[in-house]
Amino acid sequence: MKINGTPYRSVWVNEKDGWSIHIFDQTRLPFSLDILRLTTQQEVAHAISTMQVRGAPLIGAVAAYGLALALRQDASDAAMEQNAAMLAATRPTAVNLRWAIERMLNSLRPVAPENRVAAAYAEAGRICDEDAAQNEAIGRHGLELIREIAKNRPAGTQINLLTHCNAGWIATVDWGTALAPIYMAHDEGLNVHVWVDETRPRNQGAALTAWELGSHGVPHTVIADNAGGHLMQHGQVDLVIVGTDRVTRTGDVANKIGTYLKALAAQDNKVPFWVALPSTTIDWSVANGVTEIPIEERTASEITHVAGRGEDGKQTRVQITPDGSPAANPAFDVTPARLVTGLITERGVCPATEDGLRSLFPEQ
């Protein structure tokens, strides 16, 4: 995707700069577009756990490069296995992270240690290219759903979409998952407008989704997380579309905390609720999302404090709770498959069921 006319991916290697890894510091957006240069596996692990880099597909891709950086220090079998485990443990819910590390290990184990660094950069590069291509395909399949709504309306009628968290290009290597169809619809002239849930506590919607959509010229409105049900009751949402961090083989969907409540409201108001995902987000080993998907519990300070830009123009944090009030911060929830209208994958759309997923991925 482009920033001020220049095409970017969300992660890239600078071969002329010691093969360092570059990402945008997402904790600085939308007020400042800072590029972070990562040169060690420790820096990569820190960037993932502090959410300087985030979004299920992107943390997998960046962790893959983290393993390449680790191999530059020590390419032995023991160090590789230990560093892979350390990277995989940086965040627990998004299965893409584990998937990317396992794929790296499977391709690197048969390679002699002296050839592992080059092989690791090459494999991480393939993971990135495939993610970008998968998301573009998701965009094309999801676009059909938006076209279908447009077809049944007078030409030019506004189509109102609602999304939660950030599943845009900055959460993936390129394009995004939930936002890819929206970009394509906008680019082909459909009159789309997006309700952007602010997505407390870290405000990925307000900070990142709004920034992405605004940079691309997509009309959007940021709303409080609690506003979606009201808008649905008043016919102001035509389609909900979200990303996900892990989908079970039965179609349960883990995504940013608050997604489940949107799905409940959508069902009550007969608003279609779609989930966009690359196949790297499917956990074929899990059948029951509510009981089996590990939910990340993040620091209480993300609830007690809010980050933003002060009136002096500087980025700052302010406390919003009384001193001493305890806070809890589950970062994800699970939307049961029965509330999901369908899944949008790189191979097409399917019902959120085991049969549906297996019809698209029979090799599983």
Ligand code: MRU
């Ligand atoms: O905690 P985050 O910001 O990494 O959570 C991200 C989400 O919940 C996204 O919706 C999900 O990773 C899909 S990104 C294409």
